[in-house]
Amino acid sequence: MFSKVLIANRGEIALRVIAACKEMGLKTVAVHSEADRDSLHVRYADDDVCIGPAASKQSYLNISSIIAAAEITGADAIHPGYGFLSENPHFAEIVGECQLTFIGPPPEAIRLMGDKARARETAKNAGVPIIPGSEGSVKTVEDAAAIAHQIGFPVILKAAAGGGGRGMRICWKESELQSQYETARNEAERAFGDASVYLEKYLERPRHIEIQVFGDTHGRVVALGERECSIQRRHQKLIEESPSPALDDATRKRMSEAAVKLCQAVNYVNAGTIEFLYQDGDFYFMEMNTRIQVEHPVTEEVTGIDLVKEQIRVAAGEPLSVPHGEFRLRGHAMEFRINAEDPVTFAPNPGKIRELHLPGGPGVRVDTHVYRDYVVPPHYDSLLAKLVIRGKDRMETLARARRALEQFVIEGVKTSIPLHRAILNNEKFIRGDISTRFMDHFTF
Numbered sequence: 001m002f003s004k005v006l007i008a009n010r011g012e013i014a015l016r017v018i019a020a021c022k023e024m025g026l027k028t029v030a031v032h033s034e035a036d037r038d039s040l041h042v043r044y045a046d047d048d049v050c051i052g053p054a055a056s057k058q059s060y061l062n063i064s065s066i067i068a069a070a071e072i073t074g075a076d077a078i079h080p081g082y083g084f085l086s087e088n089p090h091f092a093e094i095v096g097e098c099q100l101t102f103i104g105p106p107p108e109a110i111r112l113m114g115d116k117a118r119a120r121e122t123a124k125n126a127g128v129p130i131i132p133g134s135e136g137s138v139k140t141v142e143d144a145a146a147i148a149h150q151i152g153f154p155v156i157l158k159a160a161a162g163g164g165g166r167g168m169r170i171c172w173k174e175s176e177l178q179s180q181y182e183t184a185r186n187e188a189e190r191a192f193g194d195a196s197v198y199l200e201k202y203l204e205r206p207r208h209i210e211i212q213v214f215g216d217t218h219g220r221v222v223a224l225g226e227r228e229c230s231i232q233r234r235h236q237k238l239i240e241e242s243p244s245p246a247l248d249d250a251t252r253k254r255m256s257e258a259a260v261k262l263c264q265a266v267n268y269v270n271a272g273t274i275e276f277l278y279q280d281g282d283f284y285f286m287e288m289n290t291r292i293q294v295e296h297p298v299t300e301e302v303t304g305i306d307l308v309k310e311q312i313r314v315a316a317g318e319p320l321s322v323p324h325g326e327f328r329l330r331g332h333a334m335e336f337r338i339n340a341e342d343p344v345t346f347a348p349n350p351g352k353i354r355e356l357h358l359p360g361g362p363g364v365r366v367d368t369h370v371y372r373d374y375v376v377p378p379h380y381d382s383l384l385a386k387l388v389i390r391g392k393d394r395m396e397t398l399a400r401a402r403r404a405l406e407q408f409v410i411e412g413v414k415t416s417i418p419l420h421r422a423i424l425n426n427e428k429f430i431r432g433d434i435s436t437r438f439m440d441h442f443t444f
């Protein structure tokens with residue numbers, strides 16, 4: 001086992017990893033930008049190193065500073081969290097070359113799945129259903145038009161290097177293809193430094209359902225149930241839950257088997273997520289995320305497995321601690337992302353937290369890095385807290401969520417709390433009758 005883990009991240013996920021390390025008796029190193037000097041992860045870690053100015057490029061994405069911080073403090077492993085360098089195969093490689101352990105999958109698996117157009121091919125070759133679309137990326141708008149004709153409109157153009165909902169453009173008819181193709185490429189180039197785009201049939205009323213997977217270095221891969229993440233705004237998740245109200249045991253089993261098959265095909269190790277779109281009883285592979293997800297607590301609550309500790313154990317070469325045999329989810333869990341943003345326009349709203357009261361009581365978990373008088377910096381994502389609710393079934397979870405959101409107070413910045421309260425009173429949401437288009441029609 002490691003003795004000291006450096007966390008190459010900030011915010012709530014840095015605290016989450018520190019919590020796991022502390023409980024395992026491991027020392028921790030926090031790295032931080034100049035803007036994050038007063039952050040809790042800096043205070044809670046055994047050591048801390050400033051790795052650069054506020055801009056992520058010069059701090060949380062600065063590989064040489066992070067490696068130097070690990071060497072100076074004597075860390076022997078690095079946990080990348082999510083975002084930042086977590087899905088950068090080059091970083092994972094360098095960590096290994098510096099005789100440190102990367103707490104995540106092998107660089108080859110990250111690279112293979114990081115190109116979403118190639119990942120589709122890998123999934124197809126492994127016998128996992130994919131959304132009809134292009135083979136690899138599309139090279140010209142004429143190619144895109146030919147494929148769109150074959151599969152029929154609407155279609156969606158997506159960045160091969162994509163993430164965070166950027167570089168995605170829907171085309172309802174051929175006349176839109178030319179301009180959307182240019183826009184998608186430009187956006188992809190700007191966001192990821194890679195203009196490649198691929199094309200898929202645009203499903204009109206899908207659910208986003210993903211399977212949590214985990215592989216160890218002893219050749220075992222397990223699926224740990226699903227998370228339904230259909231409540232999104234701008235293709236970004238807002239509420240996640242497990243189990244999905246849409247899946248029966250047979251479909252869950254088929255989806256889990258497909259996810260495990262894909263992991264085995266790429267020799268996957270550590271935590272990962274296989275994202276599917278699900279519509280009319282069929283599911284299609286969309287992409288794989290080769291890291292711990294923001295919404296991992298939902299799975300922790302219904303499986304009783306501490307996924308971050310499991311990541312650390314598996315990275316140290318230990319076998320998965322998940323018992324063999326049939327696997328069942330217990331009760332129900334939901335996560336509400338509390339962002340510093342306008343609940344109507346979704347514009348980020350950084351600033352000083354003037355008042356804070358966190359809900360508690362049965363079945364309530366809050367993963368957060370904020371405190372009263374904390375200043376939310378404008379440089380990073382707007383996630384303030386994750387409210388994770390567990391109940392014996394979906395109805396109890398909804399009631400508990402309403403109660404907890406009533407008690408949740410954040411003043412000083414606008415947050416998504418009022419939006420969540422409103423969603424919890426929506427009839428369709430209560431019935432579980434949702435799709436990724438839910439927010440399109442939601443007035444608040």
Ligand code: ADP
Binds near residue numbers: 156163164232
């Ligand atoms: P990113 O990695 O940028 O988050 P994803 O490929 O995970 O992108 O897609 C994000 C969301 O965009 C999905 O959850 C879904 O709502 C929507 N989406 C993506 N592809 C399709 C598609 N082919 N049809 C319908 N919706 C899609």
